[in-house]
Amino acid sequence: MAQRLTKDECRRLFRQFDNGNGMLSLAKIDRAIIYWYSEFGTNRQAMLRAFKAADTNGTRFIEFKEFHRFLDLLYYYNQLSDLFEQLDTNKDKRISFNEFKKGFELIRYSSTDEKSLRQEFNRIDTNHGGYILFDEVCLYLICNVS
Known part of the structure; x- marks a missing residue:
């Protein structure tokens, strides 16, 4: 199971994949997750649900202020998905x-x-x-x- 990131780790990860516009697309998020949270990389259902829930302003991009929430939601939905798969x-x-x-x-x-x-x-x-x-x-x- 992935460990949650600190604010600094979250900021570094966001900056690593940000092209300077301060937003990450779903494709960029996908790459970030495969890089950092590889165990979540194949759980597309959890990733899409977390992306939609974290995109609070509806831009279809995740801004830095939404990124930490996205990771928390990804962690949560991944756990739900694991439970669902067990049942x-x-x-x-x-x-x-x-x-x-x-x-x-x-x-x-x-x-x-x-x-x-x-x-x-x-x-x-x-x-x-x-x-x-x-x-x-x-x-x-x-x-x-x-």
């Missing part, structure tokens, strides 16, 4: 109710009744497709965890 035991990029239920059993919530688990599953499955997608997990956590 997605058949690797079809979605979580079935049975996978969801087994996940609860792994964290010792097996005493939770199936009806309650089904209700929680349905709350997360916002598109009602019968499976939980990574984006649905992220949306659920953003709305329900403070």
Whole structure:
């Protein structure tokens, strides 16, 4: 797992990839992540989600003031992605109710009744497709965890 950067390390990394305009495009960010956080380089889903969330002014570029937040979000979304992959035991990029239920059993919530688990599953499955997608997990956590 990657270690979080200090402000100085963050500034050095930003400057290394900045061409002088004070902004990094997604392509530049991609190179920076592959260089510094190589374990995040292949997790495109986490990188794109962090990029969009950190681009607070909607310019489609990350400015220095947004860069540290981007790295924090990347760290967070990468952890979520890892958890999602652990629950997605058949690797079809979605979580079935049975996978969801087994996940609860792994964290010792097996005493939770199936009806309650089904209700929680349905709350997360916002598109009602019968499976939980990574984006649905992220949306659920953003709305329900403070």
